[in-house]
Amino acid sequence: MPPITKEHATKIAKKLKAVIDRTPKAHDLACVYHEGRLIATFGIRRGSRKSLGHGHIPEDLHLSPHNTLRLANCPMSRDEWIEIVTEEDESPEVGEEERPSDETE
Amino acid sequence: MASRSKAAALKPLDRLERKVELLTRKLERAFPIVTFIGSFAPEAFEVVEPIPVTIRAVDGGFVASFLDANVNASGETQHGAFANLKDLMIANFDRLAKEPQNKLGKGPARRLAVLQSVMRRKEQHAANHKRARD
Numbered sequence: 587m588p589p590i591t592k593e594h595a596t597k598i599a600k601k602l603k604a605v606i607d608r609t610p611k612a613h614d615l616a617c618v619y620h621e622g623r624l625i626a627t628f629g630i631r632r633g634s635r636k637s638l639g640h641g642h643i644p645e646d647l648h649l650s651p652h653n654t655l656r657l658a659n660c661p662m663s664r665d666e667w668i669e670i671v672t673e674e675d676e677s678p679e680v681g682e683e684e685r686p687s688d689e690t691e
Numbered sequence: 692m693a694s695r696s697k698a699a700a701l702k703p704l705d706r707l708e709r710k711v712e713l714l715t716r717k718l719e720r721a722f723p724i725v726t727f728i729g730s731f732a733p734e735a736f737e738v739v740e741p742i743p744v745t746i747r748a749v750d751g752g753f754v755a756s757f758l759d760a761n762v763n764a765s766g767e768t769q770h771g772a773f774a775n776l777k778d779l780m781i782a783n784f785d786r787l788a789k790e791p792q793n794k795l796g797k798g799p800a801r802r803l804a805v806l807q808s809v810m811r812r813k814e815q816h817a818a819n820h821k822r823a824r825d
Contacts, residue, residue: 589750609787613764625796627786629764629779638807641749641777642763645756648798671798 587651592638595630595659598647601657602664606630620668647671723747723756724769728757728777736811738783743810746772761798780806 597614599606603615613629622652628646631638648671656662729741746755746769755772756763757780764779766772787795787803795803 596732606777607782609782611782612775613782617786620796623789623794623796624799627802629782630776631775637766639750639752639765641752642765643755645761645763661697670702671796678727679759679776680821688737 588655590640590651590654590658591636592633592640592644593636594641594655595628596636597658598643599628599630599653601660602626602667620672624683625668625671720748726773726779731777731810734777734781734809736784737813739809739811743782744773744776745817760809762802764807777788780810784810804805 594646599616600606602616602618603617607615609615612632614632616628616630616681617624618626626647628643631640641651644651647657647667649657649667653662657667709805710750723745724747726744728738728744730738742757743759744755744757746753749765750781752765752767753769753772754763754765755776757776760780762776762780762783764772764775766775784806787799787806787822790799794795
């Protein structure tokens with residue numbers, strides 16, 4: 587599997603319509619919104635080399651490395667990725683449980 | 692004659708040593724290391740408690756992660772990935788704190804909460820301390 591690079595990160599940012607926060611530091615921060623809410627951020631390393639390693643992107647996007655490449659290279663759409671992330675968002679946190687019904691018979 | 696045979700005997704040993712060296716390097720890269728962030732100096736942030744960081748080899752480089760907050764960064768070296776992680780933790784802290792709470796998805800909200808529990812701005816801490824004193 588090819589390594590995930592800055593080129594992939596930039597393509598993903600464009601596909602996800604990320605708002606890029608330019609910082610004076612070593613990274614720009616790509617902020618992805620959906621229905622007015624910020625649902626993900628990931629760092630894009632500063633530097634001219636397109637081949638700069640971005641192996642951290644899969645975790646930031648809740649994807650496997652394989653699916654990260656699919657997202658960068660077109661097989662995966664923005665909507666498909668949104669579905670994955672919002673599914674994760676909707677899953678209960680550790681410790682969250684459905685409250686038992688208070689209704690008595 | 693004796694020196695020639697000695698040299699011939701060394702070659703397999705050299706090869707073996709080289710192989711061990713390569714295997715050791717491979718093994719070192721195969722297992723992640725765990726270290727801690729103890730300081731954000733010279734940035735205007737300080738650590739509330741030591742922050743655990745996992746660094747693993749990925750694609751010929753390294754990825755450093757603060758797993759609790761799911762903040763991750765890449766680098767050519769372990770040190771580079773570690774430094775980049777600190778940079779991204781600060782960037783995330785600042786960016787997420789600017790966003791109104793009700794505009795943060797669950798993941799970013801959780802990330803911000805975790806970051807705020809382990810790091811803080813220096814002047815904010817000093818101001819809070821002064822307010823408490825006065």
